[in-house]
Amino acid sequence: MSEIEVLADQSDVGQKGTVVRSHVIKKILKNPMGLIAVGILTLVVLLAILANVLAPFDPNFANIGKTLANPDSTNLLGTDSVGRDVWSRLVFGARTTLLSALLCAAVAVGIGLPAGLIAGYYAGKFDGVANWVVNILMALPGIIVLLTVRAAFGPSVWISMVAFGILLSPGYFRLTRTAVQSVRNELYVDAARVAGLSDASIIARHIFSVVRAPIIIQTAIVCGVAISIQSGLEFLGLGDPTVATWGVMLSEGFKNVYLNPTLLLWPALAIGLTIGALVLLGNAVRDALEDAEKIKPAKRGSVAALNSRTAPGRTQNEAVAAGTEHHLVKVSHLGVGYPQADGSVKKVVDDVSFHVDRGEVLGIVGESGSGKSQTAFSILGLLPEAARIVGGSIQFDGKYTVAPTDDSVSQSRLSEFRGKRISYIPQEPMSNLDPAFTIGHQLVTPMVRVLKISKSEAKKRALKLLDDVGIRFPEKTFNAYPHEVSGGMAQRVLIAGAISCEPDLIIADEPTTALDVTVQADVLDLIRDLQKSLNVGVILVTHNFGVVADLCDRVAVMQDGRMVEEGDVREILRNPQDPYTQKLLGSMLEGKEPMTMLVSAGASAGGADNEKEAGL
């Protein structure tokens, strides 16, 4: 039944691009599930190899005088309905079963892998034909095909397994093809090509190493499926009656289920354990390749203990530090960390303090990895699930959203503000709109939910907002899907969304980084104009001092999770105190024109027009 699912699995195992190394094997054996799997499979392989030694009887030797016997010293597991030794048949059955699974996998790999390599590497006509064949193969229900093959070629396990191998080859084909396609245009493959390596050696050296791991995982799954199908066919009585297999034993047991149900037990157990071990092995290989640096969310308690923040979080009515109530946002000694697998906590934000007032623009500037986005997301309460607050507090309009003892952002407290008084402009415009809904829908819904206005009212406001952010044909954009507009337009839409519920604070995370240079200036102008006219507070996260100089009143400079300097923009631009700020400024201004601030008003207006034209 599950034979076809194997074909669906490729999305999971494909494109991992990881090379199997010896430490992977070590990791598999360290994983208890992996160890169990390897143990069971080793046992089954040993049974199969040593069948002649381990089995006291020939699998087909029938002792007519002793049928359906219970286990005794001669017949360890008893005898079946014609007096054949169950243990001997089980052991020889392991041999047939394993060999047929291997044959099936070998055929599938033998066809799928080379075809996938060629189709992925050369594309073209072969790719088209191969895909067509694959679609046909995938539309075939396995057992029906195998029944037909049996009708044509007679009851042979081996022929069925060759046929089934062909049916399963699309799994390998797709896997290899996607992996190769993703690597083919990588720089190092180009480099190898330029260096004069032949196609064959590029495939062997660079591409084969990429598909090796997914192939191993797929093979474990395919072997399991082959065993299941093969036993199924034998169970139907379509196999070769002279060969002892687990499926034949199942069928024999099922016929005698009223007389001796234990006859069913052994082959069912053997099939279940072997396939289970293969599944576990596949999972263990995948985990070993995947986990490495994966962060496991540690228990709340352990992190709390680490930071001696053991007291339960207090309520939002808690008194706020005196003299700071008038700040719109106040971040005090904030620390954000990620618990690691070994129990330690990796701090990405450490002891960061700043505040923003109404009508003020604060820039947070730093390189990637400096913790600036993490800081912004803690204010929004949108940190990844694994993240923990390891120190400090955040207040919004005098109320704690992160109290001094909390280890995570309180979603219930933040939901009172988020979307209503705090809003967000993301970095990458296209990926931040849901592709399945129209732009209008994505603007209207938050207004209906937050402002509790009717849909038609919300639509009216949405059209006005689109007009406000400089979109020329609001009605057309309102009805468009995200993939139908340009990146610059999408960013305007997101800005419209950010101001739609009349927030007090806008957090903009690198709002221009993903845009074309000409569009960047327009979007910055737009943010500045809106900020002035709405008199909102803005936190602008950026790596670009040009943007800071253009837009911000104050700036906070971050490096490696710490804040190295904070103050008035002009002050810091003119006279940076910290050597890191000096370096950052130096690297930006040295030997080139300052970027955004010198773009003339005329040029930027022209840019806006072009951009709108291009979008529609």
Place this chain on the structure above:
Amino acid sequence: MVTFILRKLAAGVVVLAAISFLTYFLLYFSSANIARNILGEFASQEQVAAKEIELGLDQALLPRFFAWAGHALTGDLGTSWFTSEPVARALMTRLPVTLTVVIVSIIFIAIIATALGMAAAVKRGWIDKAVQSAAVIGDAIPSFVMAIILVTVFAIQLKLFPATSSISPDSGSAAWIASLALPVLAIVINGVTSAAQQIRSAVIKQLEKDYVRTLRSRGISEREILFKHVLRSAAPAGLTVLSLQFIGMLGGVVIIEQIFALPGMGALAVQSTTMGDIPLVMGVVLYTVVIVIIVNLLVDLINGWLNPKVRVS
């Protein structure tokens, strides 16, 4: 939209023709002793030769295939060589049984797997671990082995369900449901966990998307994000898994039907292939492939409806 459907249908017809020919080609090699098998060992050489001419076995592959295909195009699938029952009628009496088992199973799988997969993706923790471990067990035990276990335990030992079932119009709906319970259960147990796992990873993939964070920042509730946005975007992946399971089930149900003695297409498929009853085998293959094509078309249409990008192209 109409051209989209027409294109898919045209592709389906090509696939159907290719598979029909392939099957006919394979069966051609098995037809050497058919006439003798039909008439029995006491028939004379002349009788056998006359039968071969009657069945068209004296002709070459291509004329035989085109003769069959010509009749098939007019809706005539011929009669069984062994029972003389018209193939179309044999199939139409069996098909509803098979389709009932498969469709009921896939509906259960879809509902349970979606619930489990989403719960595992959102809540993580124990429910996630439970789904993952159950998936290993579901994968490890083939559906027919599960069916044998269920029959042995619930029908033979505990006598809670009928061991063999008969679905006929006059047996009443209670008996009908009782005889469906175990086969459907066996299929569902085998399929549901792996489907749940696929849906889980699809939901997690969507939850990590940027637009989900932006929706949260807009003050949209977690529930609305999950059920309206995430589920919709994860649906194509889930549908693909379910359609592949459906195709797999059309084959797997053959064995299940044998175990429960269900009068579906399975028995027909096994009988006709072991005996070499070519018209009947062709009928089974044809019907199966048509069902597969319809299912794939439906999945394509739903995906198009779910994803505006696909709809446009």
